[in-house]
Amino acid sequence: ALKPLGKTLSKPGVRNVVLVEGVRTPFLQAGTTYADLMAHDLARGALQGLLNRTAFPKEAVDYIVYGTVIQEVKTSNVAREAALGAGFSDKTPAHTVTMACISSNQAMTTAVGLVASGQCDAVVAGGVEFMSDVPIRHSRKMRKMMLSLNRARTLGARLSLLGSLRLSHLVPELPAVSEFSTAEMMGHSADRLAAAFGISRLDQDEFALRSHVLAKKAQDEGLLTDIVDFKVPGKDIVSKDNGIRPSTMEQMSKLKPAFIKPHGTVTAANSSYLTDGASAVLIMSEEKALAMGYKPKAYLRDFVYVSQDPKDQLLLGPTYAIPKVLERSGLTLADIDAFEFHEAFAGQVLANLTAMESDWFAQNCMGRKAKVGAPPMEKFNLWGGSLSLGHPFAATGCRLVTMVAHRLKKEGGQYGLVAACAAGGQGHAMLVEACPQ
């Protein structure tokens, strides 16, 4: 029996903002089929896919906001390059946002703001991450020398600069893998977080396995309809995620810890992996969407961003964000029908669930009277998550929102809740409400 619908979360005097469509390229493990592309190629794929699927007139797109984390220096405003390359109108402005793993959430909420305030009627948001190629720089010393060389006027000055070249100049600089503020790798922090909450290796492996099993099931049942095919030049058409690999507990237990050695609990198998992928969504005012004959998938309602200690609470964003967003909309956890959490690490997800179930944490760390409670597992990430589907940093946000909209439709629910953590000790949560069908 369908439960009676709750009140709608629309607010008087505020335009209803809707998700019309959401697509993504298949998410592939870094270094596989996408290896020879560039970030904006994937972004083009997602953007073009969105246009194709919606048959949306490109001149009706008012604005484009796109997220990315590891920036390709040649396309620092990847939003604009990808939009042009995807055949969008050159009259549509585009900008790029970055907020670590919640970059495309930021792109979407920027779009929501533009639409809600009446500035725009139709905005495309999305995000791309391309981990098969990352910018590796010359060392600072080398760069300094090269720049001085540019300015050196005489041959003598140039030669003397070249003479200062040492072997150490040639050591390259890799993109930072650790938090700038704490110099700690995220996996290391996740391991400490799991330990702080007493999350065992077994629990983490079980959760990771659950993610893969559910993703496989969703894939097999054809539920991952947000995927659009991607043709890699000179190679096959890619139409499936390639990181979904249900393993066995026994196999998983054999892995050694990846960050904290030898006693850590975070392994390659219970962490999300480096992924290439892009996503895109079309966000519109309900009015305009209906007028243009579209059937919106869901309302994008209240959202919050939170931030906390980047050292010891790096990945606890959801715990802080969820009570806030629920309060904003006057809902409780029990009202939510579908949860989609970003799964950075199994240990991180379980630590958040444990924190949300803890009065001690609520009282001592969040200044709340009591815990908000944790989502029930039967409503939680039922089609897999970042652990199994993959996690192209800046593309994950749109994947989460589109997936929760699809799940609400499929499961007949009314409210969906998306939550994610991000580097820098930040977090995000958004309420999504199904549109009347």
Next chain:
Amino acid sequence: MALMTRRGAGSAGGGPRSRSQRVHARALASRVCASGARTAMASARVRAAGALARSAFSRYGHFSANGRRSLSASAALLARTHVNYEVKDNVAVIRINDPTSKVNTLTRQLQDDMMEVLNEVWGNSAVKSAVIISTKPGCFIAGANIDMIKVCKSAEEVSKLSKEGQMMFEKIEKSPIPFVAAVNGTCMGGGLEFAIACHYRVATKSKKTVMALPEVMLGLLPGAGGTQRMPKMLGLPTAFDVMLTGRSIRADKAKKMGLVHHVIDPLGPGVKDPEERLIEYLEEVAVGVAKGLAKKTVTVEKKKGLMQKVQDAVLGIPLVRNQVYKTVTQKVMKQTKGLYPAPLSIIEAVQAGVEKGPAEGYHVEAVNFGKLAMTPESRALIGLYQGQVACKKNNFGKPEREVKSLAVLGAGLMGAGIAQVTVDKGVATILKDTTTEGLARGHDQVYKGLNDKAKKKSITTFERDMTLSFLKGQLDYSGFEKVDMVIEAVFEDLSIKHKVLKEVEAVIPPHCIFASNTSALPIREIAAASKRPEKVIGMHYFSPVDKMQLLEIITTDKTSKDTTASAVAVGLKQGKVIIVVGDGPGFYTTRCLAPTLVEGIRILQEGVGPKKLDSLTTGFGFPVGVSTLIDEVGVDVAAHVAEDLGKAFGSRFGGGNVDVLKTMIQKGFKGRKSGKGCYVYSAKKKDKQVNSGTEEILKAFKLTAPPAVSGDEDVQYRLVSRFVNEAALCLQEGILADPVQGDIGAVFGLGFPPCLGGPFRFLDSFGADKLVQKMKRYEDAYGNQFTPCQLLLDYAKDPSKKFHK
């Protein structure tokens, strides 16, 4: 030193002194610690580690002294209160927690409980391995209980204690099952000796986890097998370094050195108190290791690097080892002038063990431990340690309001230094100067101070930036309406001080405290210009502020108790050891220093060369010789103070002719800052040469030395007796509240020989009567500068009277 604070002088502060002052701090440190044994193999880098105790000593603070133990002897039979255990998966988890104290120390009760538990564990065939852990937050075992040693009447008694410790740890070392020490928090002295007797060590990287063998700083040696196990574990050079400096070792460093096998990162908040969870987590990991050891999936042996193998091979040659002992001994002799017996005893114990075998080694360790405990040097150092602990408490109650924002006037060496130690503790600080140049220099000084820490990796560059964000440099008084305290460090001139006091009082809120960082100007004279003298106080910092531990707080009869409480609270937050003294010209520290310097000048006039004078003073235990000290303080500053205090105290402050200094100033010999003083300073040459120009001046002012009081020893005692007599006068007049603060101020602020424990400890051990006798001879030759004060005479008359109980 006290006088150096003068150059707080706004933007006029000169740079060169900071280095020299550091020399002072360093010298003091090395004197006590006989650092640098590591140099047996490496360079002669003098450890800049903070002066006597900056780090290790203060952490040693947990060396608690509770005298509760004798009462509980019978109760001990009834219940184990300090140690308990449970068996988890064939691992005995032995938990230590002394319910009677904030820290665990090796008391009789703890040792008895431990032996009982160990015997049960060994008797249980189900137990295949064991973990030793403390459930006390922030403390594994802080060391032996000092009181256990202090109550002993003879060296033999102390040796017996040592032997008991040795035996217990030997049993663990030779245990049939492997032991894992799980270390979180302070692990010092006997605590570390306990840990290294275990077969495997896991430590948390918590900031509170510090390992050290600081016994040398108390004039003792690691007496429970430390001198025997350390060389085996770390190799001779590193072992000497650890034991002779007593330095603190953090967990990651300990891992690199091979002192621990395995480290664990601290945890953030979870579903309970993070520290509690960390200890649980440490236990989980240690139990895992213990299981592995029992199953032989984990090995105790560490992989040795190539360098380690080479070093081991080289040190396998007896001739090389002999050379190491010789070099280390020479180094110690050079740094201690033979005034500290402990470092030599340590070398002896190590050598006995390595060369003659463990039986002899343990024997020498125990015997030497007993001997050392009976030395006046050890008593002096223990006294200093306990005095320092006492001077890290606020005896004036909790201030009505916490100082959350503070302003410093003058961005000179002192002002910037004060700002640095304040922002370092997260207190919002305004640094105000009158010129942008001055401000920029001050800002750079703070940046450099913090950046040096970042370079040494004691903080991250990010923490450096965050700390720096608390600093706000400005030229005007904006924002002063919100500050809780203003510390002025402007030029030492009463009219300037009055001017800024009035300016500041016009803008600050009513509750704001005005503190003056002056080295000699009486606070009541400064306060005379104030509308609210109850809010005015003196805070005399020593240069360089970030290295020198002492803060001398000066109260007038009008200063309110809450103002004092607040100043002490701020000082404690800044990490200072604090003495609170009464007001008067030169307060306490400057007043003791001035006659000593004046006497030094007389000695120079009498034809003792600057180098000879330096070696006589350092030979007595002062870290810096008097001639060098004059150069460091600045000849102009010394002249200024000598004159000022001379006016205030009359002929008692006479001695050398102040005109010597004035002539030096005329010729531009202002000390190190001008490149010439008693010595000639150049950036290139390390070895400083005596300034011939000064020698000529001294010839012109030549005095005839009375032969009866001019031998080397008399020269030393003339300097010391003037210092000590003035200190005693301060106590007699009530400038000093008690001898403990007098000792702490003299040692930590002025470099009074730590081996003597301060002027009052010195009087107790040397004998007031003996000093009075000497002074009478000097009085005959020179007059009232050597007239012993009444207090000295009283103590001389009755030898049973002691300043320290």
